[in-house]
C-alpha cells in the first residue's frame with residue numbers, strides 16, 4: 001500500500017491535501033476518507049495514492065470510508081475538468097457531484113481548553129470578582145459550562161446544551177475566547193442504507209372476516225408475519241376516502257410499501273401522518289435492499305401513453321438521426337430545434353427507450369421548473385422502475401437513495417435537474433438537455449458550472465451522444481450548429497399541423513397618449529380577454545415581476561425605499577403586508593412616511609403580478625383567476641395544483657411570472673396576454689435581447705395547443721426593438737442573425753469567451769482596495785488577446801451586505817483567459833485577499 005494519499009476537501013482552496021495512510025488502512029482512488037482538517041474532521045475524496053513524502057509534516061487519515069470508489073474514473077476526470085475550466089476548488093466540485101452528505105451524521109462536540117481551565121481556576125479563587133454576586137448572568141452561565149466540561153471529555157453539543165441549558169451563540173462566544181474547543185465529528189453511517197417503509201399495523205382485536213363485508217371495505221390480507229392486519233370495523237368506518245385509499249393500497253401490496261412509492265398516490269401527504277398518529281400505520285426503517293420492484297400500486301393514476309400517436313415525418317427523422325449517432329458509439333452533438341408544441345418530448349422518450357432496450361443508459365436534463373409531476377408520470381409510464389428521477393424536492397436521504405439505485409444499475413434512465421448530469425450511470429449512451437438555453441442549468445454558486453456544457457464534455461469523454469433541445473436555442477448552441485459542431489435537426493411545425501398563434505403588438509406609449517393614463521391592461525387586451533371568457537376559453541397573462549408594487553417613492557424628496565443590505569428597491573407585498581427585498585429576502589414594515597425626509601407623501605409605484613391579479617379581478621369579477629409566482633408557489637405541489645386547475649377547467653385565467661411561460665401543455669388556452677416581459681431590455685446586460693426573445697417565444701407557445709387556434713396580445717414599451725419584432729413574427733432565424741451581428745461587433749459570446757470577476761466585501765474600503773490592486777496588476781500584466789474591462793462598480797453595487805466591484809474579461813481564446821485568471825487568483829492569494837471574496841464566473845450568464 002502506498003504511504004500517502006492526496007485528498008480533495010470541500011474547502012475554498014485551490015489545492016488538494018496530502019495525508020499519511022496508517023498501516024493496514026486501504027483507501028481507494030475515488031473513494032472517501034475521513035481526515036483531520038484544521039480543528040475538524042472532514043470527509044474528502046482520494047484523488048491519488050503515492051509515496052512522495054511532502055515537504056511538511058502530514059497528519060494521518062482517520063478512516064477509509066469506502067472500499068470501492070464512489071466516483072469512477074470517468075467522473076473523477078470530469079470533476080477535474082470542471083475544476084480546471086471554471087477555476088473552482090476540486091473538492092467543492094466533488095461535493096457537488098456526490099449527493100451523499102446524508103450519509104454523514106454531523107455532530108459537534110466540545111471540550112474544555114487550558115485557557116478555559118485557567119479561567120475556571122481564577123474564578124474559583126476566593127474573593128475573585130468573577131463569582132461574586134455582582135457577576136453578570138452570562139458569565140455565570142459560562143462558568144456553568146466550564147464546570148461541566150472540566151469533568152468530561154468531548155461532550156456532544158446536544159448533551160451539553162441539554163445539561164447546561166445554554167444557547168449556541170454563547171458556546172460560539174466561548175469558543176472564540178478559546179475557553180472551549182469545538183470539533184466537528186462526521187461519522188459515517190452504518191453500512192446499510194435505510195429507507196422509510198410504511199407498515200400496516202395489526203390491531204389488538206382481530207375482526208372476523210365475515211363481519212368485514214358489512215362496512216363495504218374490501219378484505220385486507222393478513223400481514224406478512226401472519227398477524228391479522230385488518231383494522232377493527234369501527235376504526236375502518238371512521239376512515240375518510242383518502243385514508244381508505246392509503247390503507248387499501250398498502251394492504252393490496254402485502255402490508256409493506258416504501259413511503260416514497262405511496263407519494264405517487266393521489267392522496268395528500270398529510271393523510272399518511274394522520275394514519276400514523278392514529279396507530280393504523282407504522283413507519284419503520286428497512287435496509288434499502290428491501291425490494292420495491294415487485295410492488296404494484298393499483299391506485300396510481302392511469303395516464304395516457306405518450307406514444308399513442310403516429311410520429312410526424314420530422315419526428316421520425318430526428319429519431320433516426322439520434323439512433324444512428326448512438327449506434328456509432330462515438331461522441332456526437334445534435335441540436336434539436338423544434339418550435340413550441342412540435343413534439344420534442346416524445347422524441348426524447350422514444351430515443352431513451354431505444355437506448356434502454358440496448359441495455360445502455362441515458363440521462364435527461366430538464367430545467368428546474370420543467371420537472372413537473374406530469375413529466376414524471378410520463379417517464380414512469382414508459383420506463384417503470386428503470387427510471388430514477390432527481391428533483392429539487394428530494395430530501396438529502398432520498399437523493400442519496402436514488403444515487404445508489406443508479407450506481408447499482410437498477411435505474412438506467414435518469415431524469416433530473418442540473419446536478420443529474422453527474423448521475424453515476426454506467427455505459428452512458430445518450431444525454432438529452434431539454435430547453436438547453438434555460439438559465440437554471442447554470443449554478444450560481446461555486447462551482448459555477450453550466451450543466452449543458454458539462455453534459456457535452458461528459459458525452460465527449462464517454463463516447464456518447466448529446467442532444468440539446470429547444471424552441472429557442474441559446475446563441476452559443478445555435479452558432480455551434482451553424483459551424484457544424486453540432487448536427488442541426490429542425491421540427492418546424494406543430495404537431496397535427498396546428499398553427500402558431502397570431503401575435504398582435506400593443507404599443508403602450510401610444511396607449512398612454514390615447515387614454516391619457518398609464519395603463520396596466522390595454523384596451524385591446526381587455527377586449528380580447530372578455531371575448532375568450534364569453535366563449536369559455538382560457539387565458540394566461542404574463543407579468544414577469546412578482547409582488548404588488550416594485551417601488552415606493554417619496555413625492556417630497558424623490559427617494560425610494562432601498563433594502564438595507566442591497567442597492568435595490570424593496571417590493572411592496574400587499575396581502576402579506578410587508579416590504580421585501582427580492583435579492584436577499586430582507587423584510588420590513590410598510591412605511592407610512594418617508595425614511596429620508598419624514599414626508600407622508602409616499603407612493604407605491606408600478607405593478608407586479610399580485611396587483612395584476614387584483615386588477616383583473618376588478619375588471620372580470622365573474623372569472624376564476626389563479627396566480628402562479630414564487631409567492632403563491634411554495635413547493636412543487638402548489639405549482640402542479642394551479643396547472644391542474646387550469647387543465648381541468650377549474651380556472652378561467654392564470655396570471656403569473658415566467659413560471660407560466662415554460663413547457664406546459666394546456667389545450668384550453670387560446671389567449672396569452674403579455675403585460676410585461678420586456679423590462680430586461682432596459683437593463684445593462686448583453687443577453688437582455690436574447691432573454692426577452694426567448695421568454696416571449698416561450699409564453700406565446702402556450703397559446704393554441706389544442707383544437708382552437710391561439711392568439712397573443714403583446715404589450716410593450718419597446719415596440720421597435722428587434723427582440724420584440726422577431727418574436728412577434730416567430731422568426732427565429734431572423735433574430736439569431738441580427739443578434740449574432742451584435743455579438744460579433746461587441747466581442748461577446750459566442751465570438752468571445754467571457755468571464756466575470758467579482759470582488760466583494762462588507763467593507764467598502766476593502767472592496768475598493770482589493771479591486772484597485774487587482775486592476776493595477778491586470779494593467780501591468782501582459783495579456784495579449786484578452787480584453788480586461790474594469791474595475792467598475794457592479795450594476796448592483798451592493799448585494800447581501802457586500803459592496804461589489806467587477807472586471808469583465810473577453811477573449812477568443814479560452815486557454816489564454818484561463819491562464820490569466822489563474823495568475824490573477826495567485827496574485828489575490830499573495831495579497832491575502834480571501835478566496836471567498838474573489839468570485840470567478842467563467843461563461844457568466846449574469847454580469848449584474
Ligand code: ADP
Pocket residue numbers: 306309310311312315338339340341342343344345346495496665
Ligand atoms: P414540445 O416539447 O415540442 O413543446 P410536446 O412534446 O410537449 O411539444 O408535444 C406537444 C403535445 O403534442 C403533447 O401533448 C404530445 O403528447 C403531443 N404529440 C407529440 N407528438 C405528436 C404526434 N406525432 N401526433 C400527435 N400528437 C403529438
Ligand code: ZN
Pocket residue numbers: 554555556557558559594595596597598599
Ligand atoms: Zn422623502
Ligand code: ZN
Pocket residue numbers: 563564565566581582583584585586800
Ligand atoms: Zn436585499
